[in-house]
Amino acid sequence: MAAGSRWIDLLDPTREELVHESPVDLHWSAFERLLTPAPDRSPARPTLEGHGSYVFGVLLVPIAVPAEDRIFYQEVDLVLTPEVALTIRKTPPGEEPFSIDAIQEACDAHGAPSAGLVVYHLVDEVAERYLDLLDAVHLEIDEVEAGIEEWPSVRIRKRLAELRQDILGIRRTLSPTREAVRRVVDDRVDVDGEEVFDRPLELSFSDAYDKLLHATESLDVARDLISSARDYHQSRIAQEQNDVVRKLAVVASLLLFPTFIVGVYGQNFDHMPELHWQLGYAFSWAIIVVTTFAQLAFFRWKKWI
Incomplete structure (x- = not known):
């Protein structure tokens, strides 16, 4: 990293570890939020916002498990100053924590990246995961559409209801993630009035924002496809009747x-x-x-x- 810049990564830290590694004096609410375990349901709201001398962030990495027809989220919290990027990975109940190998590899490719660049690569990875997730959702919808003519009505209704719930859950996390990145692009995230992301880095965040926009459009298409599949299934039932x-x-x-x-x-x-x-x-x-x-x-x- 640049002179004085470093990246600290903690996995499910204790209170003592967080106090020792924190680059600034955190507000008590932010400190307690960082120590809060990843919930089994109702994941936290993603955000990136300035808190005086540091930037506080919560990011959710979506993971699809097609074999089990389910989605879960890996939470990564962060505290950012111009010199230090602190990331806190939280292990979801019964799941694996987020792996930082891809982030580390991307950072190593820049030689000595700034603390802000670490956050960008993390945000970009989250955006890519949303695109992968929506691709998996589209495949699930295609499977349901192909099974409408063969599957029992009960199975079709259950799967469509599950996909609809998945879509709503994705929207609840994707929209605030997109808005958080938008604040960086609009230069509304700073530390004590100073920019923590320089202009070239903000342009890089624009690429991640575009990916999140594409994911949002793909989400809307998935919702329309589910509605179409439900309408077709209902019309088929009416025809059978x-x-x-x-x-x-x-x-x-x-x-x-x-x-x-x-x-x-x-x-x-x-x-x-x-x-x-x-x-x-x-x-x-x-x-x-x-x-x-x-x-x-x-x-x-x-x-x-």
Whole structure:
């Protein structure tokens, strides 16, 4: 790093470790926030904001687990001064912590990067992860769309509901991440009135911001695709119900004429010529058979059966 600049990385630090490694006197609320374990649900709101002599930040790295149809977040908090970048990685319950290998490799490529450049590479990695996450979500949507014709309705409804919840969860973290990076691009994040990110670095943050914008657009497309898949599934169910109703109507219609004929000849009147006709019984059956086959031919012609 540049003269006087260094990067300190802590993994699930204790209070004593944080006090020892902190480059500045942190406000008590920021200090307690850094010590708060990563939650199992409802992840923290991402932010990058100036706190007088330092910049305080919270970033969430989204991770998709396609084999288990779920998403979780790796939290990375940071404290930044012009000379020091302190990152605090928090291990999610039951998960692995965020790996800094890619960040370290990117920083080493610059020889002696500034503290602000460490934050940029971290933000850029988060933006890339969001793009990867949205790609995984689109693949899941494609899988559901392909399964609409074959999967049971219960499975389709459950998977669409899960994807919708995933989309809402991603939006709750992506939007504040994009706004936090936007503050850096607009030069609204400083330390004691001094810029902590120089102009070339702000332009680099613009690239990360563009990636987050692209992720937002991809998120909107995913939401529309889920809505389209849900509408198609509902229309398919309605069509199946129409088919059932049509078949029931065919069955009812087939039974209507025989019921009518039997009802007519079942009346207890003496003056009914067919009652004393030798072929009356066969005649009634002939009428039933002819009307039934005529209806079947008609329904087949109308493609109702």
